Amino acid sequence: MIPCGNQSFGTSEFVLAGFPNLNGTRVELFSMFLLIYLLTLTGNVMIVGVVGADSRLQTPMYFFLSNLSCLEILITSVIIPKMLSNFLSKRHTISFAACITQFYFYFFLGASEFLLLAVMSVDRYLAICRPLHYPLLMSGAVCFRVAVACWVGGLLPVLGPTVAVALLPFCKQGAVVQHFFCDSGPLLHLACTNTKKLEEADFVLASLVIVSSLMMTAASYGHIVLAVLRIPSASGRQKAFSTCTSHLMVVTLFYGSAIFLYVRPSQSGSVDTNWSVTVVTTFVTPLLNPFIYALRNDRVKVALKDMFRKVVADFLGHFLLVETLGKKT
Structure with a gap:
């Protein structure tokens, strides 16, 4: 909380501080983050x-993967375009409405992703440890309802805290948000009132979503590891452990950074370290997820090759048709 010497309630815009100590590296950072x-x-x-295009991938695992990819596309698009534009502009302002909107969608999509990661781990547990019951437990209708529950489970709980932040009085027009987007801690730090109760409510909500999701994920992977240890073939165990290790690496990065940022009673006093840890959830895990979860998968690679062959064949067929019609005329 900042002192209220110059109160100016009804703030219409903030200034995003971005990354500290750039020292003339704006263009280089812009190029790297754009890539x-x-x-x-x-x-x-x-x-x-x-x-969506390959019928061979119409299974629960790939259905949930496509939902995860949708979340990653949205969550990065909520944050990164504005951040990139600030690298090249002199004014780093963001309107109050845009700031609150960014705040809401970041936490809504993040909460949905935690729930979905837990569901994906349970799906893998059922597929590996309960193979006979798996088709019944994870039917198409069940998967659809579970996916909707993950999206709605992030959508609704974040609404209350967002409204509470939007109604806070801010002391100075154009106050500087010490971050590259409108995160919770830096915004609460600018409030011209005591935010202790709101921070405690955020702590409870974050703990419920993140910690419960983490416990489900850890329990599922624990059972999976025990099942893998019972595989008689050494090569089979090695392949399974290789996949599990990759998944656990991404999950550890995502959960670890989120717990550091949000599962603590006070957030407004830690604005100086938020940006560096948030880079992990905003840039690193969304980039790694497609490669770790899908693009290293043989079935996905085969499906991608077939899709590209079809696209190339259709393009060449269209090109030859146009050329033939051109010669006739």
């Missing part, structure tokens, strides 16, 4: 496209 953003979009769009 990461484009790679993230490309990888996740490819997953959504190939899962």
Whole structure:
């Protein structure tokens, strides 16, 4: 909370501080983050496209993967375009409405992703440890309802805290948000009132979503590891552990950074370290997820090759048809 010497309630815009101590590296950082953003979009769009187009991938695992990719596309698009534009502009302002909208969608999509990661881990547990019951437990109708529950489970709980933040009085017009987007801690730090109760409510909500999701994920992977240890073939165990290790690496990065940022009673006093840890959830895990979860998967690689062959064949067929019609005329 900042002191209220010059109160100016009804703030219409904030200033995003961005990354500290750039020292003339704006263009280089812009190029690097733009490349990461484009790679993230490309990888996740490819997953959504190939899962939707290939009937061989119409299974619960790939259905949930495509939902995860949709979340990654949206959550990065909520944050990164504005951040990239600030690298090249002199004015780093963001309107109050845009700031609150960014705040809401970031936490809504993030909460949905935690719930979905827990569901994906349970899906893998059922597929590996309960194979006979799996088709019944994870039917198409069940998967659809579970996916909707994940999206709605992030959509509704975040609404209350967002309204509470939007109604806070802010002391200065054009106050500086010490971050590259409108995160919770930096915004609460600018409030011209005591935000302790709101921070405690945020702590409880974050703990419920993140910690419960983490416990489900850890329990599922624990059972999976025990099942893998019972595989008689050494090569089979090695392949399974390789996949599990990759998944756990991404999950650990995502959960670890989120717990550091949000599962603590006070957020407004830690604005200086938020930006560096948020880079993990905003850039690193969305970039890694397509490669870890899908693009290293043999079935996905085969489906992608077939899709590209079809696209190339259709393009060449269209080109030859146009050329033939041109010669006739």
